[in-house]
Amino acid sequence: MPDSQLTKARSLIKLGQPEQDTWSLSRVEDGMPTSRPVIVPLKLWFDHASEADVAPWLPSNTELTSELAEQLATAPLVAIDFPAFTDGRGYTLARLLRERYQYRGEIRAIGDVLVDQLFYMSRCGFDALALREDQHLDDALRALGAFSVSYQPAVDINEPLFARRLREA
Amino acid sequence: MYRYDTYDQTLVDERVTQFRDQMERYLAGRLGEDEFRPLRLQNGLYIQKHAPMLRIAIPYGMLSSRQLRALGAITRRYDRGYGHFSTRQNLQLNWPKLEDVPDILAELAQVQMHAIQTSGNCIRNTTSDQFAGIASDEIEDPRPWCELIRQWSTLHPEFAYLPRKFKIAVTGADADRAAIQVHDIGLRLWRNERNELRVKVLAGGGMGRTPMIGDVVREDLPWQHLLTYLEACVRVYNQFGRRDNKFKARIKILVKALGIEEYRRRVEEEWAHLKDGPQTLTEEAVEAARSHFPEPDRRPVDEQAIIEHERLRQENRNFARFVTNNVTDHRVPGYKAVTLSLKRREHAPGNVTADQMDAIADLADTYSFGEVRVTHEQNVVLSDVPVDQLEALWQELETLGMANPTVGTLNDIICCPGGDYCSLANAVAIPVAQAIQERFEDLDFLYDLGPLDLNISGCMNACGHHHVGHIGILGVDKKGEEYYQVSLGGNATDDASLGKILGPSFYREDVPEVIDKVLQVYVEQRQDEEIFLDTYRRIGIKPFKERVYA
Numbered sequence: 001m002p003d004s005q006l007t008k009a010r011s012l013i014k015l016g017q018p019e020q021d022t023w024s025l026s027r028v029e030d031g032m033p034t035s036r037p038v039i040v041p042l043k044l045w046f047d048h049a050s051e052a053d054v055a056p057w058l059p060s061n062t063e064l065t066s067e068l069a070e071q072l073a074t075a076p077l078v079a080i081d082f083p084a085f086t087d088g089r090g091y092t093l094a095r096l097l098r099e100r101y102q103y104r105g106e107i108r109a110i111g112d113v114l115v116d117q118l119f120y121m122s123r124c125g126f127d128a129l130a131l132r133e134d135q136h137l138d139d140a141l142r143a144l145g146a147f148s149v150s151y152q153p154a155v156d157i158n159e160p161l162f163a164r165r166l167r168e169a
Numbered sequence: 170m171y172r173y174d175t176y177d178q179t180l181v182d183e184r185v186t187q188f189r190d191q192m193e194r195y196l197a198g199r200l201g202e203d204e205f206r207p208l209r210l211q212n213g214l215y216i217q218k219h220a221p222m223l224r225i226a227i228p229y230g231m232l233s234s235r236q237l238r239a240l241g242a243i244t245r246r247y248d249r250g251y252g253h254f255s256t257r258q259n260l261q262l263n264w265p266k267l268e269d270v271p272d273i274l275a276e277l278a279q280v281q282m283h284a285i286q287t288s289g290n291c292i293r294n295t296t297s298d299q300f301a302g303i304a305s306d307e308i309e310d311p312r313p314w315c316e317l318i319r320q321w322s323t324l325h326p327e328f329a330y331l332p333r334k335f336k337i338a339v340t341g342a343d344a345d346r347a348a349i350q351v352h353d354i355g356l357r358l359w360r361n362e363r364n365e366l367r368v369k370v371l372a373g374g375g376m377g378r379t380p381m382i383g384d385v386v387r388e389d390l391p392w393q394h395l396l397t398y399l400e401a402c403v404r405v406y407n408q409f410g411r412r413d414n415k416f417k418a419r420i421k422i423l424v425k426a427l428g429i430e431e432y433r434r435r436v437e438e439e440w441a442h443l444k445d446g447p448q449t450l451t452e453e454a455v456e457a458a459r460s461h462f463p464e465p466d467r468r469p470v471d472e473q474a475i476i477e478h479e480r481l482r483q484e485n486r487n488f489a490r491f492v493t494n495n496v497t498d499h500r501v502p503g504y505k506a507v508t509l510s511l512k513r514r515e516h517a518p519g520n521v522t523a524d525q526m527d528a529i530a531d532l533a534d535t536y537s538f539g540e541v542r543v544t545h546e547q548n549v550v551l552s553d554v555p556v557d558q559l560e561a562l563w564q565e566l567e568t569l570g571m572a573n574p575t576v577g578t579l580n581d582i583i584c585c586p587g588g589d590y591c592s593l594a595n596a597v598a599i600p601v602a603q604a605i606q607e608r609f610e611d612l613d614f615l616y617d618l619g620p621l622d623l624n625i626s627g628c629m630n631a632c633g634h635h636h637v638g639h640i641g642i643l644g645v646d647k648k649g650e651e652y653y654q655v656s657l658g659g660n661a662t663d664d665a666s667l668g669k670i671l672g673p674s675f676y677r678e679d680v681p682e683v684i685d686k687v688l689q690v691y692v693e694q695r696q697d698e699e700i701f702l703d704t705y706r707r708i709g710i711k712p713f714k715e716r717v718y719a
Contacts, residue, residue: 063408086207086290088330092407095327100442114204116191123326139194146187149176151320153447154327160396160447161176161320162454 014128060089069101077106085112091124098125098155115140125155170231171461173281181278189271213284223262224287229297229315230258230543234530239280241526254519258543290331292322296338298346299544309341309358313458332410333418350665353420366392373424376631380667381421384429396448401440465538470503474557490574509549510573517599518584519547578615587627594627596644596651608681637661639702641668658705686716
């Protein structure tokens, strides 16, 4: 397939720091792009799972079984798609990848993502987000640090606030 | 009641800063309408028919007098000097200016309040029993558990974009006053034969356009696992709930589609991974939560005062009426809970003016340890009034117009704001409530009818809980005209049931007449002490139908 169908990456927020993205993204399911490194639909990725410069993206309705998680363990990065920013399934997928299956690579949010969702996303284990042209880097960085305190444990903190209070008392 | 520590305060302060920034970006055109929408909703801000509406959270209905005064001051400064208590124990402002909302939230934060998650497809304010901590039939005070759930659900990073809104209600008493069977998740705290605290977990109840009674997911969850179990319940819903059709997106549709066994199986499978994780509750954690709800410093009320109270009651018919209808027994002898009626014809049900808020706050300080509870019936409760002060309180309430001795009667109508305010409504609701209150205002008639729940919703979203009213009224739109559908036999308490539609809908002006005919059938057919609901359950809908459509 022609590489013109690829979405070229723009500025990326990674681990809370802006950086230039090197990965391209393909949403086409019936042809492997030649460009590298590239993020491709999960279905295509299985045949390229051993390549360090090919990564999968998961649709939001993916059922994350232990078999799938085991296959994903070697992926250089896993992208999770948000077909609409109101589709919250990706938050659960990211948490399961991190907490249940100990995936250590990059988890990237792709698709329709708002900068105002970054705080929750980072708590759920996402560590990279490609910004849209109209999304401002400084807004994103501010949103990421919106809260300094959380009640619940998640990927970032393993202790609920009620336990921390008891520990500090 | 619960008091913030620096963590809670930091969180609500940071929330204000966050929303102020979001509002600025929206007003500057850097955040689109669609993108701003979920952000404002999760701060309680709707765009309504005439103006924005701001829904302020009142966690499980508890307010301090200081908070109530602050709410009054906010309605004066930013609104039109009144607010509306909703059926979910929250307070709604109908006329705030969009750009003022960050300032309103900042003022709320100063009195440990917020509007977080009072709307949007997230876990909403947890509701509970208005007589929590004082009810004589209480097994376990639900408030500490509600607070633990409040904290767990507040800014939960995984559950801010659920398929649809998610409501949790908790009861810890024999009698369910929190309508747990018609919530997305209903929790009942109970003790087993070894006196160990257990939680009965229901899921998939709800009202709206497809009303359903919740199914039991787990009968006897040990309390330690409450939060991890809730997390499993919501996670399964987040993954598998429908997102293609907003009318089929509530958890009740998922539970129905999977069947309760399959839903339970998925929850238990998920829970197996979460069980005994960091959110497992400990004795210390629960004790810490309980320490926020200490017994108030009640002075002893002696036997003589109780006798004197009974004497006053015998002597004064008006006072007696008030005591019979608006005063509830208390776990502690010599104390009573008093329900202030917010139902009178001059006001929409649940509406309260800023002056009334101040007055209620003063009464709470004088008579009830400075605390107030909001009920899902849209009234206000002073929970700890010594009997030797009851008459004085009643006198003050009379002067203020909040002593309407009609709590629990036909006149105590639950009603949503309806088409007068709400952009979702198909029809007005408040004028219907007022017309019914006007028609049936004779107290002797109301008392003769006995306990009767009449609930009105202006659309099928059912904010007025019409499905669970003994008599329910639903506003419907037919080709641009307002009609009203009447249903009978709903009930929100232990033996919960959903009302059955009587038949074709009516014009607004005919509704009081229809209700009158329904009541006639009841009065003619009732046996002994039968209340309306029992007569209906015995004789069925047919005799009512025949009379109304004769």
